[in-house]
Amino acid sequence: MSTSEWMDEVVRKNVLELFPDFSMIDCPIASDGPTLTGLIGFSGPHMQGALGLMGGHDSLQQTAPQHIKFVAHDWVGELANRALGRIKSAMLKHGVDIQASTPVVLQGISVSVVRSEQVRTFVLKHDNRTIHLWVDYTPEPDLKPEDLTPEDPEEILDSGDLLFF
Amino acid sequence: MKVLVVDDSSMVRDEVRTALVEGGYDVLEARDGIEGLEELGKTKDISVVILDVNMPRMNGIELLNRLQADKVAVPVLMLTTEGQPNLIRQARAAGASGWMVKPFKPELLLKAVARLGKEGA
Numbered sequence: 001m002s003t004s005e006w007m008d009e010v011v012r013k014n015v016l017e018l019f020p021d022f023s024m025i026d027c028p029i030a031s032d033g034p035t036l037t038g039l040i041g042f043s044g045p046h047m048q049g050a051l052g053l054m055g056g057h058d059s060l061q062q063t064a065p066q067h068i069k070f071v072a073h074d075w076v077g078e079l080a081n082r083a084l085g086r087i088k089s090a091m092l093k094h095g096v097d098i099q100a101s102t103p104v105v106l107q108g109i110s111v112s113v114v115r116s117e118q119v120r121t122f123v124l125k126h127d128n129r130t131i132h133l134w135v136d137y138t139p140e141p142d143l144k145p146e147d148l149t150p151e152d153p154e155e156i157l158d159s160g161d162l163l164f165f
Numbered sequence: 166m167k168v169l170v171v172d173d174s175s176m177v178r179d180e181v182r183t184a185l186v187e188g189g190y191d192v193l194e195a196r197d198g199i200e201g202l203e204e205l206g207k208t209k210d211i212s213v214v215i216l217d218v219n220m221p222r223m224n225g226i227e228l229l230n231r232l233q234a235d236k237v238a239v240p241v242l243m244l245t246t247e248g249q250p251n252l253i254r255q256a257r258a259a260g261a262s263g264w265m266v267k268p269f270k271p272e273l274l275l276k277a278v279a280r281l282g283k284e285g286a
Contacts, residue, residue, distance in 0.1 A: 064176065065176075065180055067183060068176060068179040068180050068183055069176070069179060070176070071175050071176055074174050074175050074176050075174075075176050077174065078174045078176060078177060081219065081246050082246050082267060082268065084246070085245075085246025085247055085248070085266075085267070086246075088247070088248075088249065089247075089248040089249065092248075092249055092250075097249070097251075100219070102173075102219050102220065102221055151250060152250075155250040155253075156248050156249065156250060157248035157253065157264060157266045158248055158266060159248075159266050159267065159268055160265075160266060160268065160269060160270060160273070161248065161265070161266045162263065162264070162265045162266075162273055162277055163253070163263060163264045163265075164262065164263045164277075164280070165257045165261060165262055165263060165264075
């Protein structure tokens, strides 16, 4: 398996786990109306790029806790953060350490993402609601999985984990 | 018992506040480390701080370092999307009492706050 193939697999698995009610489909990545987009840049010695998460108000609301007031621009940033947080932990288990910036949120614009070798797009669909997530990353040239030193998975915390010091 | 929640996401603060109020706690909120520091300076009887890591202006690790430098002794539970050992080690060295990864289960958060509240009393 090539580096980009296993990195894709790590991203795909963690995105699906974050959105269990959605399924992944293959379609062009373009919004059909005004959306909110959360963007986070990331970098590290083995990989750098950006993660974007885009959805309309109703699609995003469907992924939010239902018992609290929904604030779309706040939630899209938090959701992008959670998506990247999962990916970061999963990558670290393979020895790929990345650091992320705080999310930037764009509101009320239509976005289309041009697919390329570098831009991995993941389109999640639930009924008629769609969330687009893309990861635009560049692996270190000639990086091979066997060159990496994975962290001890026992030391990496996952969603919902609690540790006392 | 007063709990200070420091997170730049209003929805996360809302979610944490809802859980804590149901557990009988008084909740104060701050949007970043600077506001958190101000709140801790203003309100002396805060029993537990729940602190995000990635925030604008002053992040959670920076706030921990300030509290340690200023000798402010209050139990701090980190609540974040991060699970990386190097960050966890930094927080521990800077005086945090625990680490929890979002999304969280309200009942687990309440147990953690109760435990830290007792330790700090």
